[in-house]
Amino acid sequence: MSTREVIVATIARAHGLRGEVGLILRTDVPEERIVPGAVFTAVTAGGERTLTVASVRSQQDRWYVRFDEVADRTDAESLRGVELPMTVDEEVEAEEDPDAWYPDQLTGLAVRHVDGRELGTVVDVQHYPAQDLLVVRTPQRARVQLPLVEELVPEVDLESGVVIADPPGGLFEELPADVDDEAGRG
Known part of the structure; x- marks a missing residue:
């Protein structure tokens, strides 16, 4: 089995006061990869940080998430620009979309x-x-x-x-x- 780490999204600005953030998507299948319960190990200015998706919503082609570990706007804003990596199985990915590339x-x-x-x-x-x-x-x-x-x-x-x-x-x-x-x- 061959795996590869891919970036599925980059955290954009904070949205609201309760820690929700916008995402800049970098995956063709966000509905499969960014789901409640998904866990990302993100590299932040303060080191590695685990982010667990608590909720996801989309509005006018924009995606917003809340993470269990992010309680307020200040913490959410500190994550701006942080990438959300995920490990994928290259063989499974190739079977699903043979024309795909990284x-x-x-x-x-x-x-x-x-x-x-x-x-x-x-x-x-x-x-x-x-x-x-x-x-x-x-x-x-x-x-x-x-x-x-x-x-x-x-x-x-x-x-x-x-x-x-x-x-x-x-x-x-x-x-x-x-x-x-x-x-x-x-």
């Missing part, structure tokens, strides 16, 4: 335009509430942030080691080299 599997993959042109290499995946972004280093050493949405990234082929992209015109053209590279840090 963000760390994308780093180092070649990025090619749908017409076959080389666009660069994935150097990072950044997570934002609206969508994730692929950070692509072009052959000219520029960094481009490509929204990781199906319209712009229609295919991720882990076996071939390639991401197929259909970026809007101008996104990859005539970009300056990354400042970090010019200073010898990248």
Whole structure:
């Protein structure tokens, strides 16, 4: 059995006075992973902390949770930005969704335009509430942030080691080299 730790959500701001927090989801199946009784071992500024989901609710596509260990708004606010990790069985995950991938599997993959042109290499995946972004280093050493949405990234082929992209015109053209590279840090 092969397991992997994945981040299922990042804690956002406190909501209300009784310790409820909003979540920035990083899983496609929050209804399976963020349920009452789920236990997360989170790394906070003060060290590791166990967080047990007491209740979950969603409102207008936003998810909110209360943890047994969080009693008030001050404590909830101190958790802002903390990631909620979960260990998953890779084999079970692959059976359920054979086209699924994990963000760390994308780093180092070649990025090619749908017409076959080389666009660069994935150097990072950044997570934002609206969508994730692929950070692509072009052959000219520029960094481009490509929204990781199906319209712009229609295919991720882990076996071939390639991401197929259909970026809007101008996104990859005539970009300056990354400042970090010019200073010898990248």
